Amino acid sequence: MITAEVSQSIESSVLCWLATIAPDGSPNVSPKEVFMHDGNGRIIVAHIASPQTVRNIESNPLVCLSFIDVFTQKGHKVRGIAKILRESHDRYPEQKANLAQLVGDTFPIPAVIEVEPTAIEEIIAPSYRMFPHTTTSQMVQQALATYKVTEYQNQGQDNPNVD
Known part of the structure; x- marks a missing residue:
């Protein structure tokens, strides 16, 4: 299974x-x-x-x-x-x-x-069904922005939210 x-x-x-x-x-x-x-x-x-x-x-x-x-x-x-x-x-x-x-x-x-x-x-995610032309790459880029991944990478130790 x-x-x-x-x-x-x-x-x-x-x-x-x-x-x-x-x-x-x-x-x-x-x-x-x-x-x-x-x-x-x-x-x-x-x-x-x-x-x-x-x-x-x-x-x-x-x-x-x-x-x-x-x-x-x-x-x-x-x-x-x-x-x-x-x-x-x-x-x-x-x-x-x-x-x-x-x-x-x-x-x-x-x-x-x-x-x-x-x-x-x-x-x-519903976006895949609601917008059939949505690609995985687009979803990854959107998630990276939503989760502020670049911000965390750039701030590293200076970010109080990152241990």
């Missing part, structure tokens, strides 16, 4: 958003910084500081994961069944090691959220 295109989309995204369902039925959306395709059809996410997400998955494993390249304004939405892998789970060491390839030991990873996709859809 995870094609090369979807896998590349995951790799080019800096953050993803994991939506879960709380026991009272309310939605919960949480940003995730450490995630990847495990090469075996699942998306894995590091549980770094997500106690509510973990509790929600333990109560209801249905999730939705979205990731978008902010420059091309394209990405994917993945619906699936999530599982929490803790140290006692046989896949935990391998999946934790996979995630550690991304961040080393920067963050403790007490558990891994493993998502088995049930449906995957492309996400694209």
